[in-house]
Amino acid sequence: MNLDAADLTRLDRAHIIHPYLPGSATERVIMTEGSGCRLTDTEGRSYLDATGGLWLAQVGHGRTELADVAHRQMRKLEYFTSFWEFSNERAIELATRLARMAPDPLNHVYFTSGGSEGNEAAIKMARYYHHRRGDTDRTWILARSKAYHGIGYGGGSATGFPLYHEGFAPMMPHVSHLTPPWPYRSELYGDRPLSPEEVTDFLVRELEERIAEIGPSRIAAMIGEPIMGVGGMLVPPSDYWPRVREVLDRHGILLIFDEVVTAYGRVGDWFAAQHFGVTPDIIVTAKGITSGYVPLGALLVGDHVAEVLLREHGFPMGYTYNGHPVATAVAAANLDIIDKEGLLGRATSMGAFLHGELEAQLGELPIVGEIRSVGMMLAVELVQDRDTRTPLPLLPEQMPHDVIRRETGVIVRDSAHSLVLSPPLIMTEAEAKEAAGALRSVLERTEPSGEI
Numbered sequence: 001m002n003l004d005a006a007d008l009t010r011l012d013r014a015h016i017i018h019p020y021l022p023g024s025a026t027e028r029v030i031m032t033e034g035s036g037c038r039l040t041d042t043e044g045r046s047y048l049d050a051t052g053g054l055w056l057a058q059v060g061h062g063r064t065e066l067a068d069v070a071h072r073q074m075r076k077l078e079y080f081t082s083f084w085e086f087s088n089e090r091a092i093e094l095a096t097r098l099a100r101m102a103p104d105p106l107n108h109v110y111f112t113s114g115g116s117e118g119n120e121a122a123i124k125m126a127r128y129y130h131h132r133r134g135d136t137d138r139t140w141i142l143a144r145s146k147a148y149h150g151i152g153y154g155g156g157s158a159t160g161f162p163l164y165h166e167g168f169a170p171m172m173p174h175v176s177h178l179t180p181p182w183p184y185r186s187e188l189y190g191d192r193p194l195s196p197e198e199v200t201d202f203l204v205r206e207l208e209e210r211i212a213e214i215g216p217s218r219i220a221a222m223i224g225e226p227i228m229g230v231g232g233m234l235v236p237p238s239d240y241w242p243r244v245r246e247v248l249d250r251h252g253i254l255l256i257f258d259e260v261v262t263a264y265g266r267v268g269d270w271f272a273a274q275h276f277g278v279t280p281d282i283i284v285t286a287k288g289i290t291s292g293y294v295p296l297g298a299l300l301v302g303d304h305v306a307e308v309l310l311r312e313h314g315f316p317m318g319y320t321y322n323g324h325p326v327a328t329a330v331a332a333a334n335l336d337i338i339d340k341e342g343l344l345g346r347a348t349s350m351g352a353f354l355h356g357e358l359e360a361q362l363g364e365l366p367i368v369g370e371i372r373s374v375g376m377m378l379a380v381e382l383v384q385d386r387d388t389r390t391p392l393p394l395l396p397e398q399m400p401h402d403v404i405r406r407e408t409g410v411i412v413r414d415s416a417h418s419l420v421l422s423p424p425l426i427m428t429e430a431e432a433k434e435a436a437g438a439l440r441s442v443l444e445r446t447e448p449s450g451e452i
């Protein structure tokens with residue numbers, strides 16, 4: 001087929017169901033090439049990818065060395081199953097490496113093809129772990145409002161937005177949502193804005209009360225993103241996770257960290273667990289493990305959990321693509337790049353630089369309520385009024401991120417009244433300035449009514 005840009009748009013509209021895009025939408029941005037932080041579309045227009053695809057392009061676009069690794073592995077062994085006694089060299093090498101990188105005792109790896117599959121697996125593992133130990137009542141999963149855990153019925157039920165539940169009923173039973181840590185909006189759950197210590201006190205008290213209500217011996221696990229991404233890049237106070245862990249431990253409840261976004265350098269460490277100094281029982285990862293070059297996910301599972309899962313007939317759940325040789329080969333090469341190019345340190349330093357640029361260019365704008373970041377996860381929270389912190393109304397036809405992309409070619413994402421940036425970790429200072437300047441050019445003329 002020899003298709004021009006107009007043909008591609010027409011055929012896309014005719015045949016592709018895009019998530020979150022109404023059928024009436026006529027605009028398409030059809031990407032054809034990528035290099036570093038830049039993308040090019042069918043019209044030849046260039047973009048700055050400040051969202052890292054969907055929070056994942058750690059090493060940037062167009063790394064031919066990753067293509068070469070995939071090519072070599074496909075020629076050698078493209079696929080064989082990892083069920084039963086079968087395995088492959090690349091999956092073993094990657095699992096060994098991940099076990100070394102993860103905090104002890106997370107020494108076991110269960111591969112998937114992405115984050116949603118990973119969360120399904122983690123929730124089932126948690127229930128199954130208790131079941132095999134004879135704790136058959138432990139079926140409840142604690143999650144948080146504003147959480148995003150993917151599209152499965154397990155992770156989707158743990159997800160804390162009504163939008164993701166409406167029309168899909170019945171969701172998975174035995175899921176209970178707690179209040180998310182959101183220091184900037186703590187007046188929503190206190191009677192006034194709370195200090196970080198008070199935020200943690202409030203949330204830990206709520207957790208204790210919820211556990212008492214449900215019954216401690218009926219709860220399998222709590223699942224949480226260490227930093228909530230889709231919910232608006234919500235960073236908890238530094239003592240939140242250690243104190244939550246202590247409560248869960250006291251009641252024999254497992255802790256699952258959904259690190260689909262936060263792992264592999266995004267926050268300046270291999271895992272956000274290390275950033276917060278907390279070791280969960282299971283870490284779910286995906287996205288940055290391959291920087292998106294091929295689909296892959298990996299659960300890091302504690303020795304104590306794996307020992308139970310591996311009893312008798314083993315863990316009765318597998319995916320066709322568990323431990324895919326090409327995906328695991330590319331992941332290892334991607335981790336090599338992160339290592340060799342010092343991208344963990346760069347996430348911290350360039351994240352701080354980008355944060356500084358955003359402060360310098362946007363800090364004084366009346367509709368900018370807060371700029372927050374950890375490493376290369378950044379958010380600019382938009383408000384109608386800085387004193388009341390009322391969220392900026394979002395007009396569907398004038399969403400700031402859409403206007404920014406159309407006018408400047410800089411791609412950022414909208415998450416719950418915040419503009420979120422998660423660029424490739426290789427972003428340069430010039431690109432950071434360009435991104436901040438693009439936001440300024442639109443936000444400086446955005447009215448408190450949301451009109452641009």
Ligand code: PLP
Binds near residue numbers: 119149229
């Ligand atoms: N968990 C979190 C925290 C995510 O942000 C996402 C996707 O954005 C997922 C899970 C789902 O991952 P996937 O889209 O790879 O299924």
